[in-house]
Each structure stands twice: as structure tokens, then as C-alpha cells.
Amino acid sequence: MTHRVINRIIAVILFLVAELLYLRTMAPTLSFWDCGEFIATAYTLGIPHPPGAPLFLLLGRLFSMIPFFSDIGARVNLISTLASSATVMLTYLITLRFIILYRKSDPDGWSSSEKVSAYGSSVIAALALAFSDSFWFNAVEAEVYALSSLFTALVTWLMLRWYDDDPLPGNERWLMAVMYIIGLSIGVHLLSLLALFAVAMVYCFKKYEVTPRSVALFVVGSSGLFILIYQIIIKGLPVLLQWSSWSGFFVLAMLLVSGIWYTHSKRLVLLNTLVVSLLLIVIGYTSYGMIFIRAQAGPPINENNPSTPEAFYSYLNRDQYGEMPLWPRRWSPEPVHQYFYQQYSSDLDYFLSYQLNHMYLRYLGWQFIGREHDMEGAGVDWSVLWGLPFLFGFAGAVAHFRRQWKMGLVVTALFILTGAALVIYLNQTEPQPRERDYSYVGSFFAFAIWIGIGVETLLHVMAERLKLQAERHRLALALLTVTAALLLINGKMLQANYRMHDRSGNYVPWDWAWNMLQSCDKDAILFTNGDNDTFPLWYLQEVERIRTDVRVVNLSLANTGWYLQQLKNTSPRGAKTVAFGMGDGELASITYEPLDSVEVSVPAAKASRELLQESRLQGITLASVPPETMQWVMKPTVMFEGLGYLRPQDRAVYEIVTSNFPQRSIYFALTVDTESMIGLEKNLRLDGLAYKVVPNKSSDPMSNVNPALLYHKLLGVYRYHNLDNPEISLEETSRRLCANYSPLFIRLALALADDPEASLRVEGKSGLAVLKKRSAMALEVLNTASVLLPPDRYPLNPELAGTVTALYARLGEKKKAYPYIAYLEKLVKTTDLHTDPRLFYMLAGAYRAIGREQDALRVITLLSRELQEPRLLEEFEKMKE
Template structure:
């Protein structure tokens, strides 16, 4: 009880006060409050539990109440583990409660703390001797867990392996045909909560992802067919592996585990894994198998790039369950250390127990000290304020076109839970049949009175049918189809010509009435998801700067806006690059080069900033530095623009042979790069004039239109 109360108090003290920027939090709150169908795989048990907490707790906002549910289940999971697994090793579970993924997922409206609660219940059930009743109970719990999150299916093979470890007559009883049928029936009974999805879809739920009202659509929701399938991230995950990629993923997983827990905890966990191999037991097999299957194996299947800053944030929720099993392994390691050897016992057993206790408490204290600064969210209103600001930017009856999940989910909370700005219509999920049907049902006034046969046609018609009468906004300008003029409007972007009221306020003036608590944050610390929300502000300011950048507008204002963007996000490569462009246009090439170099360091994968830096050095007269920059780019990989600029430098130096070699290489590798033909013609006009004409002719042909 002490552990439960202490952890719950800690979680409540650091709890998000409203909707969190964390992944799908807004969708989970809105789906629970309205008893809707959340994003695939639907999460019916979470929605039902969230609704109970939203109704039963008589204080605070709905978001806070459902956040509190995560805190309760997170603290309860640790408490029941510590209650069942006794001895000095129980303090390994305190380390689990202090670890960053577990702590953070106990503060937000996500399904993972409820998931780990069920995993903890299964571990408690299977502790000690195995019998048919325990397997039956764990089968039902596993089914319920799958009704919360389908990754709980990883419990099933771990439970099966634990059952196989039963010895003697118990094994024959456990594996009789009637008992196996009973386990399957109880598992399916737990999973039967998924009946909620078609029932709510058929009843016209406000939030109805995938519209699982038919068996086919229900299957698509369960398999995440419209949401990436097995992929954790639709663009980043790759469902192909090599021996080196497998090794890299495993090393990456354990490196992150070491960062979370430190050496002491992992030594106990390793000892526990060894003890499970030396003296197999049902709980040992469950813990090791559960860890391996839900941890390293799952991460291997996800196969996210290990060099991307976004990967730890995407994987983090999926560390919670394997970390729980790893904590059970650490408990076993402590028990293994305390086990008497041979026929005697340790004479200094009390001292050894104290040492184990002290070591685990030291590990827990170290984890707490590392994690607390990164899990303090009681003043984090980033998503709450962002949703308010998005809707405040929209004129009455506006359309928000194809918003990011962050934008869609945060505004869902404001519209469906708080009941604010229902007039603003979100054109979402329109690339699917169910999304089109949802639009027809909820917002028929934004669609032409005829049937639309394709997602591409629908995408175009939403804009063409409404742009003369409604404001059409997007959170990123790239969301709009090509062929439409777009201009900034605060943190959003609008189609031009748009709703008449859009022209009256300069785009940056919207920031004057935005709520932006914690932007920028004074200590500079911000997690991945909060940073993502904050980046909408800095990117918008940078885009507004582009709006003013042309010489006939207001370059000085553009510069101020770029600096404002960098005050929010100091490593925003686009803002540094845009500053460099301003200085280049004004003839300050040395300062432009410095800006472009900074942009390149902020985003090394974007070679355009490096190319711009090289061009600036060349204009500033530092030709050797320019050669170094272009050479560095080409040593990484071929880039026609960098090679073309390097060729121009050699042409300017009178080294026509080297210039010809470079331009001919560009033409050979990138035959559609038109500038290389013109520059090749220039070079040959100095050495072999008769051959230059065909290159000038080809350049004219390529650029005629």
C-alpha cells in the first residue's frame, strides 16, 4: 500500500493538467468520453474504463480525470507486483515505477498503463505452482488485456511457455482437451469486449474510426489496415531485415534499456535471467519469455531507423510491458543472490539482504533523479493551448483540411469533449471510403450534391467547392494539392482566395492573442511530443517570414520573424536557411554562409543548406572554402547542384578541363539537370567551340517552356 500511495502521489503531482501532446492522447480522451471508436485497433476496454473515470470523478477537467486513470493503473501495477513478490528484491519494482517510459505513460491518456496492469496481474496469477485454475485465470486476463491493446497478445506465448513448465500430474491436467477448450473460451470471453466497436459504430458514434459496422471493416480496424498495419510508423518502419540490421536493432534496444535503468538494475535483471535458465520456474519462464517477446523481438519487428531522433519517442510506449517483465527478472536476480548455496546458509544473511536492498534503492534513486526533470508535466499546456489557438485562427464555418494527428486529436478534445467551436469542420480521413461516408454524414454542406468516386477527386472537390465561401486552413502548407495559392494565417495556412475575413489581419498578428504557455521554455528542456507541438509555432513564424521576404514586401520584418522562430526552436533549420537567403540577397555573403552552415548542422540530411553555404563562400571570395564545402557534399553522395557549382568554380579559375569533367559527369548521372548543359556549352566555347552548340541547343530545348 505504501508503494501504491507513494507512486500515485508522485504521478498525480507530475500529471498532465489537460490533454497531452503525447501521441494519440486527444483521440483517446474524446473516444472515451463520447464512447466512440478510437483509432485502430479501437481500444474498447480503454474507452469503457475511461468513460467510468470521466463520470465517476467529480472534479477537474475530463482530460485530467482520464489522465488520472493512467496514474491509478500504473501505480497499481507496481503495487501488486511488490505485494506478491516479496523480499529485498521487491524494490526493483520501485525502479520500474520511476523509469521514464513507465512514469510518462502513467501521466497521459494512453492505454499502456492499463496494458501493463493486466500484464502484472497475469504475472501475479502465475507466481508459484502452476495449475489449471491459474492458466484459466491468466487466459481471461490476457483476453481482457487484448481488449485494451492488441500488443497484449504477446502475453499469450509467454503464458503458454509458463504452463508447459508445470511438472508431473499437473501438466496432464493442464493440457487435457477440455481444459485447453476452457482456456480458449475464457480468452475469447475477455476479447469479447470488441463487440463494443460495431455496436458503437452502428449507433452513430461521433468518433468512429474505420466505421467497424461490418465484419470486413471491423477486421480492417483490428488489423490497422488503414493505419500502417504491422508498422509502428507508416513511413519509418521497414518490413525487411538483414543480419546487420537485426544486430543493430538488438544493440539499440539494450542501449536504450541501459539509459533507462542503469548498470545496477540491469545486473540484477541479468542474474534473474541466468537463474531462470539454471532453475526454471513458471514465473521465471513467463518473465524471460515475456521480456524477449514484447521487448527486443517487438522492436525488431517494428524495425524503426536507429539514427532518427523520433525513434525513441515512437518506441517508448512499447517499452512499458517488457520493462515490467525485466523488473520481475531483477526481483528473481535478487532472490538468486540471496539463495543459500550447498547444504549451508549464509551466516551473514541479514547483511546480504541489506546490501541487496541498498543496491536496489540506490538504483531506484538514480533512476528517479534522472527521470524527474523529464517527467514533470503539471504545467504542460502545449496541446491544450495549441488546440485553442488552431480553432481561434479559424473563421466561423471554416474547414481544417487534412490535419496532422496532433492537430486533429487535440482539436477533437476541444470540440467533442469541451463542446467548443463545433462550427469548424475537419476534412479528415477522406482518402478512405469510410472517411468519405463520415464526411457526407457529418458535414454534407461542404460536399457537392453528387457522388464522388475517388479520394483524389474528393481532395480536389473539398477545396474547389468551398474556397469561394469558406476559409480553408491546413496546419502545413504542403497539405494542399498543387495549383492553389497558399498564404500564412497565424499558425495555420489558408487557400487564396479565401473567405473574405482572411485578408484583414496580418498573418503574424494572430500570435498576439494566442495562448502559448511554456513557449519558449526557459530551461530549454522539452520532450519529443511537446517539441513537435511547439514546432508548429516556430515553423509558422518561419513561413510568415517567407511571406514578407521578397524585396517588394518587408525583408526587415521577415528577419525579425525568423529570429522569433529561432527563439522558440533554436535548431529550426528552415529559419536559419531563410536568414541566410536574406543576407545573401542583401550581399552579405559571409554572414549568409554562417547562417547556411548553422542550418546544415541543424539538419545534416538536407543538402540544400550546405550547397547554399558553398555558393555564399564563393560569392564572398573564399573560393577554397567553397571547394571544400562542395567536395564534402560529393564525398557523401552525388548531388548535381553541388557538382554544378563546383564545376562553375573551376570554370571561373580557368581550369576548363576539370570543369568539363565535372559537367559531363553531371549530364551522365543526372541527364535532366538542364543547367549542366548550358555550363558545358560555356566551357567548351573556351576549348572546343564547335562542340558547344549542341549543348546550348539542348539547354534551350529543355528550358523552352
Template sequence: MNSIWGNFRRLNTITGWLLFVISTAVYMLTLEPTVSFWDCGEFILSSFGLQVGHPPGAPLFVMIGRIATLFAGGDTSKVALMMNALSALCSGFAIMFLFWTITHLVRKAYPGIDEIESKHIPAILGSGIIGALAYTFSDTFWFSAVEGELYALSSLVTGLVFWGMLKWEEEADKPYSGRWIILIAFIMGLGLGIHRLNLLVLPVLVFVFYFRKYEITTKGVFKTLILAIVMLWLIVFVLIPGVPKVAGWFELLFVNGIGLPFNSGLLFFLILLISALVFGIRYSIKSRRVILNYVMTAITVIMIGYSSYAMIMIRSSARPPMNQNNPSDIFSLSYYINMEQYGRAPKFYGNYYSAPIVDVKSVVAGYNKINGKYKPYFRPDYVYKKEFMTIFPRMYDSEPEYEPAYKYWGNIKGRRYTVTSGSEKEIIVCPTFGENLRYFFRYQTGFMYLRYFMWNFAGRQNDNQGNGNPIQGNWISGIKLIDEARLGDPDKIPEDLKNNQGRNTYYFLPLLLGIAGILWQYKKDRNRFWLVFAFFFMTGIAIIFYLNQHPNQPRERDYAYAGSFYAFAVWIGMGFMFVYEYLRKLIRERLSAAIVFIVLLFAVPVLMASQNWDDHNRSGRYTARDIGANYLLSCAPNSVLFTYGDNDSFPVWYVQDVEQVRTDVRVANLSYIQAGWYIDMMRQKAFESDPLPLTLAPEKYLEGVRDQLFVDNRVDKPVDLAQIVQFVGQDDKKFMIDISGRGDFLNFLPADKYLIDVDSAKVVANGTVKEYFRDRIVSPMVWEYTEDRAFKGDLAIMDLLTTNKWERPVYISTTVPSDQYKGLEKYFVQEGITYRIVPIKTDKSEEGEFGMIDPVVMYDNMMNKYKWGNAADPDVYLDENNKRMLSNFRRIFGNLGKALLVAGDTTKAVEAAQRGLEIVPAEKLPSDFFVLGLAEVLIRAGKEEEGNKIINDVIKYSKEYLDYAIGMDRDKQFGMDYPIGINMQSLLDINNMAINLKMDKLISTVSSDVNRYYSILYSDK
């Protein structure tokens, strides 16, 4: 037996490493060669410079990433590639441990394992290969494996912990087997510095220990379950937030109470904590209490892992260019770790979204350092009407944009309450608890988990983000009868969706094989089946409960559930055994193993690889990097650039910080500038860019100060903006208003029209206004503020505009939402994919959406400076994010062409329109609403044939979507407002264009289509 067992172990080890090589090679071949969209740019630059990213941070990932970036040598353009390669390596290792996990579990369940025979080996190894390769080519895992994000490393940690516990199970009776438990605790502690969702595997480990060490009884299982839940609760809700909180108590006592320097209380707490851990371990050894020794040692190594967060405080204190939340003291670190800037989704008890507020209390939100002391600042804590409170609250977010989705997913009829507000009465609908559960099952479980699960094991409709409508982001199988019953006739969907590279069909084969594996393990090894099920549940359904997601998420969230899909891949491997054991009754055992392996290899992993390769192969794609650089290249020297979202900020930060592109430009994010710490960060020099010029002192922007400013028009004429800023900066109550009548004084804006001085000669001399626009300068500039309130960040922008005195150019990216312009759009000049603020008023633009266009500067930027990341290469895959960005740039090329026509330069107008079509051809990005400007330019420039072709393509595209919508059942039209609206708008714009250009034949055709669609789609709305 020893020789057979040794042979198996050798083959098992070799095969595991072979799968590591295969999977890593796949990921290396398909990884993105540079930065990707979303959080990747932030994580890469965090690692490159050991900077502080968004809460709750990932300090261990950042430090490991820093090591990876060193392999780029002196070539900063390779830094992102090294980070992406780190993800590929981590993913390859995760596949290796998955293989070993499957073979261990199969071997334990296999009959006669105590006397393993050579004939068993091919089946055991085959099951591991099938399961591991299925996960290798699964949608969610592959996506994370080829970009510089933390989820690949997180998956490796999760898989390593589970595998480690199985190793302990095997060696539990050997001396010193407890070392495995300590190692697992240490890895879990380290995992806190990567992603805390790794902790959800903890209950599984508790059950592994119970099943291995104790006699299994119903009572024992119940006690173990309670213990597992308590341990998880203690770590997630006590240890993680509690350590910095208790440290904060000591800090307050030592600094505010005793008068010692900052961090003295923190230092004392750390000494006390370390001493307590050392004492506990020494006591357990001296008293020979083995269990206590395991517990104390495990807590110690977990705390050692958790100590990676010291890097966050240390690096924050160094004030790097990116220092989110500035967690340089224990209070801001606690705020950072607990992600308090995002608000807290209630877990066990809370309000419904429609709950009326009956009272507002002030609670301490944090502390500012003032004159050697910690001074608290407060946040409102809302008290809601009792009838609108519930256990297990799922529909809690009061943002108005979420209400329609809550009503749809919860099918809300509710209970009606009459609520008095002041002298007015209002009827408010409160959801029932059953509707609350319906939302949980339909949206949170069905749409935000099961949909992702089916993506991975049945098929995916396309790579568009789903919002509940039948044409975007759903799961499919490839079996028409089933798909048609859920989503409508797949043969009638628009052509671009049929040809979407993200359309992948597996015909339920991975799912069915996994179900077969479930049945096989449940029958053969019920105890370990419950272990795998607990793993599957805790990394799936339990995460749903923990995240408590609101509707209309900004991106797909399937990455959060990768651990659950990992567990299901274990069952896919066991599905091999189900088929094998059936077939071996009919033919010879070794032959049956070979046949089953070959058939299942092609039926599942090979099928998944062939379907998923084209939409997971990011090789050759540089769009995120080039677009980020384009924003910076739009700017004049020493300028300020305002961005807003992740995808117009993180790539910009990356190319500037890592690749050192235009380091003279100061990039400011409008969604962050509402925070005092960010304004403070903008006051320091970064790279070659000077601080933002601000007049008000830093303490005027502290957290909890001037967070919100109401507009109370006490002056009916424009007021100098410098005076407004000084007025708002006063701390005397005579410059404030009592908003509640109870002594709640706040600063306010006494006017909504502001004067900004303009030196005409200066703005022409320094290039703010080009000579050819000199006669359009307005002096002074009158800014008509369009909101009824302002926030801290708005005050900072006012401060900047008046203090700057037109010294530094100020830009806003074209992707910033228009509700952030707040009246400044009348003073925009578009110079590419950015707007520049200038003292030229344009009430209505003829060429663009906002302000005016400088065709000279814009032409140079768009035609000569910008790059488009190989988007036109037919072999480069463009996902929805890339297509959305590039569609916007097509529209901007149209704006440029129109401006050039107005300027009388027809030749350049045609060049601009044609370049807009070249950056990404129609074969990769269909002609839609965003190319109509290009068509108009070509027609007006005499290129009727080219322009008419675009128009005909847009009409065909729009009618395909509208025809599909018409044929759809009304109850399936939720989420179709945008596809219907944008395509109706296309036809309306074409109709208007035809009228303006006197295209009579086109007018007749399109107007008829518009009337027909409008009468059908909007007749009863």
C-alpha cells in the same frame, strides 16, 4: 511457522501498497496536465464521448476512461488530466503487482521456504523493492505512465494475469483453486478490449499449469510448448478474426439470401453462440468432465470480455463526430478489428520488397449496404514472381522510401533477375534469405528491440528519434570506452546533444543486476526461471515477429515491448539475492541484507530516478493543447480546416471535442478523406459545424468506388471544375476508360486544369479576400492539378471547392506535406499557422514558402490569439516532438516579419521576430536553420546586433554538426543525410543572406566554410 508466515504476508501486503503509493505519487507529480501529442488526444476524446477511435479499437479502455473523465466534473479542461491520472493509477498498480510477483518467485526459490524464518523476510522484501522501483523509474514505463494512452492499463493487465497465475500455482491443491484460472481467462478476455498484445503471455500461463500439475519431462515440455503455441494461434488468428467472420456468413445468408433485415443474421449467430456455450458448460457439469468445464467456462468468460467490442458497433451506429471506419455492421467491424486499412504484414510467407507483380486478382474487401442488401466491393490482391517469395519475409514493403533502409540494414547484394515488363527488360535485385535474416537481426531485433532494452537498463543517448545514425536515439552507457567504440567520441558531439535532457546514463548497473538475477534464478529455481524467460521472450522477441516492422517508423515503438522490460525487472529484483547471498557469507545475515539493500537502492533505482526525472517530468506543459487550439483560432467562423498527421490532428480534435474550442470549424483529415466512410462522416453536422457541401451523392463515394482516378488529358484548355466533378460522378462506361483492355473500367479525369468561378464582390464582402487585396483577385481561378492521378479524397476536395462557391472559408494547416497541395499552393494566403485558399494567384512568395501572406490577419493571430503552452518556462521539459513543432513556428514568425517589412511596418516586424525568439528561448531550443528568417528580419530592421548574434549562433550550431560528420567513419554515416543537409543549407542560406544584405565580412567567412564542407562531404558522392 504460522506466525512468521503471517508476519511475512502482512509485511508483503503493506510493502506492496506502499510501493503503489510511492510510484503513483511519482507519476502524479510528473504527469502532463493536459493532452499530449500522438494518439493521446484521440484516446481522450474517445473516452470522453464514447467515440470510435482508430482500429483495432480499445473499447474497454474507452469505457474505463469514460468513468475517469467524470471526475473532471463540469470542468472540461480537467478531462485530459483525469485520463492521465488514470494512467498513473494503473501504472502504480502494475508496480504493486510486480513487487508481489518478485517476492513470490524469490520466496519459492529461497532455500528452506517450507520453514521460512524471520531472517529471510528482509531479503525477500528487499528484492521486490529493488526490482519494482527499478521498473518504476525505467524509461519506457515512466513515459506511458504520465499520458492518457492505453499502454499503462495494458501493462497492468499483463502484470495482473501473470501474478494471478502465480497465485493459482500457490493454491493449486486447495479446493476451488480453479477459480483463479477462470479469473485469469476473464481478465485476458477483457484485455482484448485494451490491447491484444496482452495475449502473448498465454504460453507462460500454460507452462505454469504444466509445471504445477504434471511431472516434468522433456517430452512433456515439448508437448506443452506445442499446446501453448496452438492455443495462442487459435485465439489470435482464429477466435479474434473468426467470430466476426462467421457472424458475417450468417448475416449474408439472412439478409441477401433470405431477405431479412440488416443484423438479423448477426442476432441469430449471437443466440447460437450463447446457446452453444451454455450447453457446453451444462454438459460438462452433468458429465462431471472437469477439464471440459474449465475449457468451456474459460472460453465463455473470454467471449464475455471480447463482447466489449459491442460498444464499438453500438456507438458507431449512433454516428458520433469521430467514427473511424464506421464499424456499424458486422462486416465493417471485422474490417476494423483486423486493421485491414493498414494492410497486412506477412508473417510466415510472402514477398520481398522488390518483387515484380505478375498478376492482379480481385478479392472481396467488404460490403456496402445498398437497397436493403449487402453489395461486395473489391480490392486488388497482387501475385508476385515466385523467385521473389520467401518464408519468414521481413523485407516486404514495396514503398520506395523504405528501399535504402532495407539495403543498409540487410547489407543487400542479392541475386539479380532479368524481368520483362511489356517490351522492356529490367534487372531487379532480389535479397537472399541470409540478407532477409540480417535485416531481422540488425534492424527488427537489434535496432527496434535491443536498442529499447538498453535504453531502459544501460542508458539513452538523447530523446531524438533514432534512424540508425550515430547521433540520434541510440543507447549509451556513460562509459566512454564502450560508447566511443560504437558511436564515436562522445566529447565531440554537438553541444545541444550533450545537453539534451534525454541523455541518461546508468553505467550498465541495472543490466548487470538483472543478469545477476538471471544467474541466481537459473541456479535456484530452474523451472520458474523458464517461466520468467518465456514471459520475457513472448513479450519481446515474439512481438518482433508479430509486428514485422518496416524501416523508417514514424515514431519510436518501445512501448510495444514494455512487458519484456517488466520481466527483466523481475530479474533485477533477483539480482539483489545474488549479491546478498554472496555478502552474507562474509558478514551477519541481517546486516548483509541491509547493506545490500542500501547500496543497490542507490546504485539502481535512485540512479535511474535521478537520470530520468528531468526528461519524464511533463508537469506544467500545455504545448499540445495550445497548439491544437491555435490551429482552430486561425480560422474564420464556420470554416473548413484540413489537417494531415497525428500531431496536427489529434490535439485539434481534442480541444474542439472535449474543451469545446471553436466548434464551428469543421476539421477534415487529408490522410482519412481517401476513405468513403470518412467522406460520409463529413456529410453530417458535428457540434456547431455544418456538413461539408458536396454535390455528388453518397453512393458515388462508397468504398470500392472511384478509389483511384487517372488523369487522361483529353481537353487542352481549362475546364469548369463543376463539369469535371459531374463527369467523374457518372456511372455510364462511356465516361470511363478501360485501363487493362480486359473490361476493367474506371472513372477518370479528362483534364488537369480546372476553372473555379469567382464573384469578386462576394469574396470581398464575406471576408474571403480582404479589401486591401481586392485588386489581386483572379476570376475565374485556374487550378493546375500537378499529379497524374487522383484519389477519392481528391475528388471530394474538388467537389467541395466547386460546391462551396466561396461561402465557407477553407484552410490547410502549415504542417500538411506539400505533396498534398497538388497545385492549390498558388492560391494560398498564410494567416498564421494555417493557409487559407483564396482566389489570388501567387506564383512565387517573397516572404513565405507558399502563396502570399496577409500580414494584418497573421500578426493578430500570431501575436494576440496564440498561446504556446508554457514552452518558455525553464522548468518545463520539451521533448523532440515539442521542439520540432515549435521550430516550425519560429520559422513562421520569420515569414510574418518579412511580410511586415514589405508592408513597411518595421516596428511590428521587429516585434514579430522577437516574439519568435521568446516563445521558446535559445537555452531550450538552439538557434538552427529555422531562426534564420528571424535574424534576417532583425538585420533589415536595423537590429544588426541581435540579428548577427542569431546568425553566429546558427553558424556555430551548424559547424558543430558538420565537423562531427566529417570526423565520422563513412560506414557510420547512414541516416546522416538530413543533419548534414539541413546544416549545409543553413550555411548556404546565411551566405545568400549576407550577399543580399551586403555583409562582406560574413560573406567571406561563410563562403569559405561552405566550400570546405562541400568538398569534404560531397566530393565522392
């Protein structure tokens, strides 16, 4: 077979293999972080966070209408699997093209050993990218990074096609395709724009000899082209719209068309190519018109409301996030950032230790050396991949420069600009809300190319050193080496990363959103904290039309005037507007407000009557009679130069509570921190994944529960797909949020066991009220938690494990406490007694609860002796009495 046929067959096979892998491990619905937002805005053609991704949204809308899967989220996820598979295929083609270029021979004239070496090494490069940690992560969820990686690879491949065709007639079409793809990529993510310098380098190496003059020309030309695209087109066109409306665009289009006609008529080939390219970039960029047009339609998700030229410019310019200077590196005045900055001796130390090492080199190590574990903050572990991918990649980089330094420089430019240079530009603060490895996939793509070149170079060197003359010997060496590399590099990467990135069966984000929304009364207002307790809820409301009556108020967005105005004036999906005591003008200009501690009073007669009626119907005795007025003290949430201030979000919470309570139920998501509750933390009742604002006070909101209501929510309404299935792999974010469920079950069991002989009236499966004995309910709750959330899979606070043990003992089911005893014993084995003596004390208490008195005495004696505290033994004996 000819090279062309073999090449195409291998490329197609690689695409199919990657696609099957990604489909097998793809999330079956939405995932956490931005995925819910992107799916929801794609389905409704809404406006996501700045600067938006209009091309991705348009593709998402298209894919959402094609019935590949019943779940809309899965349909949009398919974009990422297809884009990633195509990127894997292009990585193979690009790596092979580089090998052909430095071999300087016709592939159809290659011997069998040379074909195995070149094709096999290129396959290894492609699979190294396919199985790498961050690339795989992006491939199985609805995010923009997989599509952005495809554009980066496509631009690189198209430029190499031009390099092959020049100076044949029509070669300019490849350049124009490159520019159009760059224009399109702007509508997905600006990361692809960084490939522009590598593109310019390929052009210069083809057209000019390397001289000081040509180098200067490259630097000026590539920088000028980048500025032209980024500053003039991307940032300048919105300014043009702002100052001249659509007439400016018409004039610009006419100028470009006239320029094309003039340069063509005058045979100015280079200038004509440049002007056509600019027009194609602008055409690709016009996908952003969707943002401006849809914002004026007022979709339910309309972040920043970029419906005017001024707002549209602000949206594209990311004004909401403020400026991030390149220097100093420790630039943020936020107290939390200042605390971490103090741990570094200088800006340079901060840059090298945190920004470069922790936030980039560590990620590079994850891909090609090995990731320690899947938890946040994981380090690099050489024992996972034995460092083989990294060593071959490093050797490949050196070999690429030795065998063809020009193309080696091209890959180096791509590697640095999408890696270390991006680190410099982003100037990230410490701490970050999540790992940022997904941002550097372009750099990992470049390194994967070098892995393939490293394998091919090893074969070349071995054949030369062994002086193998016979073709059969060379072929045997090539087959053996490629097979070994496939197993030791790609096989090891697949083995290490498969379970970590297998999201099949993971419905935690969907269930989390369902459970949180179902925690709320009809027409409730729910305050949420960040991405993971907001975007999944948006998905359920906008895509699946579930509980659209609940108004979700994101506290981060509540710092912005446009968002508060939308809450006040819009009714998405028929939901009620949110009342404010402030006018639109005041909301638009909301800012930090000076405040001393102030006592707030709100009429609460309606809420108090409802609490009393609810308790009588369910057979619950309230700790105190709910007051007619709800009172609390609101304190400053931030301090500056000795003065207290309210953040805009705090003022918004105050306005919403005082203007809507008690007419509407108000909730705080379980994930909201207490400093965002404006002093209401004692007026909260635990209703599941949300705290409800109630007029009566309690010392701890976790201890203030309505057991009948919470029982109905946890066992009758909430969903827990696959939580009890050990075959399903849950990533770190899902596991961390699932850890919120165990305390709910245990808190409910405690409340029920407080009066075990009494009965409660709860809602049954038929919807009718039924009487149940509290002790039986408590036991049912504990048993359900043990099955759904076994401690060996979902670690819980040791104190809670001890509580479960004591509860089972009180309810006469000591044997069911054994898994929790085993859990505590496992913790004790890996804990230093002097570091955490309380853990040992809890184990002793758990032993005593189930009647293992000798074991309890043994642990306490050890504790007393090691800590030199003889009274511990005496106190423990007194507790027995």
C-alpha cells in the same frame, strides 16, 4: 511483523510512491499521437481506429465524469497513472514470489538479512520498471498501453497465486480469474494475450512432470488455447454475428451454460474449469458490444462505421490496414519502403539489423543501459546508466535458471513472446512514423523481474563467498548492498529519465490544436495530414466544444470510402456537411484513378471580392488583382509502370475544393506536404498554422501573407502556454512542432518591415480596429518571438537566425540580435567549414548587419582561404557597397 503484513505495507508504499511520481509528471491535458483520439472517443463514447479499445473507452468515460481535475484530458490520463502504479506494485509481488519459490522456505522463518535481501531486491525490480523509459512514457498519458501492462502483470500474479494454492480446495477460482482478466484485456489491447503461454507453462509445471509427453502436451494445449481465444473467439464471434445475427450468440451462450452444468454434474473438474473459463473469456470480450452499439448511434467520431455485422467484422479484423505476412520480411511494395529495403543484403539482414536490433534491442538498451537523448533515432549510451540495470538483469536471468529453471523458463517465455516474438509477428516496415518502444513494455516488465533476482543472487553469493556466519554481518551486508543498488540502479534511472518524462506544464498539444483551429474562418474546411494535426483538433472539438464549425478532413482517412461518406452526409455538432460531386456509391468504391496532367478551373469571384475588400479595410496593397477564376494544373501523385495515378485522397481533395470553393474557406494545415495539395501550392496564403486557398497566385506560399491578419492571429489569438518557461520540459514531438512557430513570426516581421513607415489597420484587444505603424509592429513581432522561442531552446534554421539579425539591424535594435549571433557562433563551432560553408557565410553576413565589420571580414577571409576561393572576399566587399 509477519511476512504478510510487511509484504502488504511495502506493496502499498510502492503503489503510492509510483502514483505520486506519475501524478507529478503527468500531462496536464491531452498529449500528441493517439491520446487526443482516445480521450475524445472516451468522452463521447465514439469509435476510435481499429480494432478499438472498448474497455478503455468505458473506463475513460467513467473517469471523465469524476472531477479529479478540471481538464477532461487529465482525468483520462489518470487511468494510466493508476494502472502503471498498480503494475509497479504487482512487479514487486511477482518478483518476491519467485524468490520465495526458489528459496523453498517460509518467509516468516527468514532472518533479518534474508528479509532485507528478498524485500529489497523485489523493491529494486519494481522501481526499475517504474523508472524505465518506455513504461514511464506510457504512465503519464491517455493511451491503452499502461492498462495493457497492468493486465499482463495481473494475469502473471494471479497464476502464481494459483500455483501456491493448488491443490487446496477452491484453487480453480484463480484460474477462472485469469481467464476473465484475459477476456477483459481483449477490450484494451491484444498484447496481454501473449501472457497466455506463460500462464499455460505455470499450469503444466504444477500439474505434470517434465517429460517429452508433457512438453508435447504443453505445446499442443497452449497453442490450441491461443488459437481458440484469438481465432475462434476474437475473430470467430464477429463472423458468427455476421452470419447468424444475435441468434448465434444465444445458441453459443446456451451451449456453454449447458456444458458447465453437464461437466459439473459429472464431476469432470478439468473440463468444467475449461468451459467456465471459455464463458468468462467471452463475457470479458463482450465489452466489444459497445463498439457495435455505439456505431449505430452515429457518434461524431465513428471510424470505419462498424454498425453492420459485416463492417464490425472488418473493423475487428483490421482490414483497413491490409495484411502483413510473416515472410518475406521486406514485403511492402511502397516506393519509400523499397528504397530502404535496398540498403540490406537479404531478408535475414533486414530482420536482424533493422527489425530486431533497431526496433527492439535498441529499445531494451534504452530502458536498462541508457538512452543517448530523447530525439527520434536515439541510440544506446552506456554512460547514462553505466549498464548496471542490464548487467543485473542478465545475471538475474542466468541465476533464475540455475536456482529454479522452471520459473526461469516462465519469465523467459514472457520476455521473448512480448519482445522478439512480437517483432517477428509485426514485421514492421522502414521507416516507421514514430518510435515503437511502447509496444514492448511487457518484455521490459519481465526483464525488471530479473534485475531484482540478480540483486538478490548477488547478496546470496557474496554472503557465501565471504563466509559470513554472524547474522549482524549478513544484515549489514544486505543493507549496504540493497542501499547501493537502490542508488546505483533506481537512483540513476530516476535521475536520467525524470526530466525527459516530466510533462507537467506541457500544454503544447492543446495550444497547437487551438491555434490551428483559430487559423480558420467560420465553417471552413481544413485538410490535415496525420495524427498530430488531427487528433488534438478532435479533442478540442468533441471534448471542449471549441470551433466545432470547422470540418477537419484527415488526408490519410480520405483514402477510405466510409470516411468520405461521413463528411458528405453527417453534421457533427451542427457543422455543415462537405459537398462532393460524387454519389455515395462512388465514394464507397473510391480507388486509384489514372490521370495525365489536367488544368482545373473554379469560379472565384466571391473569394476575389472578399480579398479586395479585406485589403482595402486593412490598408494592404495586393501584389496583383485577384482573378475571377482560380486555375491550377493537377498532376499525377503516384506513378506505376509508367502511368500516372491520383490517390483516393487526391481525388477527395479535388472534389472538396471544386464543390465547396469559394462558398467556404478551405485550408491546408502547415504540416501537409505539397504533393498532397493537388497543385494548389501556388494558390495558398500563409494564415498561421494553416494555408488558405486563395484565387491569386504567388511563387511561395510562405511569402504570401496578409500581415494584418497574421499579426492578429500570432499576437492576439494564438496561445503559447509555458513556451517561455525554461522549467518546463517538452518532449521531442512538442519541440519539433513548436519549431513551426518561429518561421511564422519571422515571415510576418519581414512582410511588415518591407514598408516600415506605412500603417496597418489591425484588430485591437477591444475588438475594434486600430492603426499601427508597420515598423513598430515588426519590432513587436520579433521581440515576442525572442521571448517565446529563444534560439538556444528552440533551434531554428541558421538562415532564419541571420534574417532576424538583419531585421533587428534594419529596425535600429542591433543589441537584440546578439542572442541570434551567439546562436550562429555556437553552430559554427560545431560545424566543419568544408561540410557547410554556407553557415559561415551567414555568420559573416550577420556580423556585418550589426556593424561588426572586422569579425565579418575575419570569417570571410577564413572561408576564402580554406575553400581556396579568393573571389568570395571580393564578392563580400562588393555586397558592402
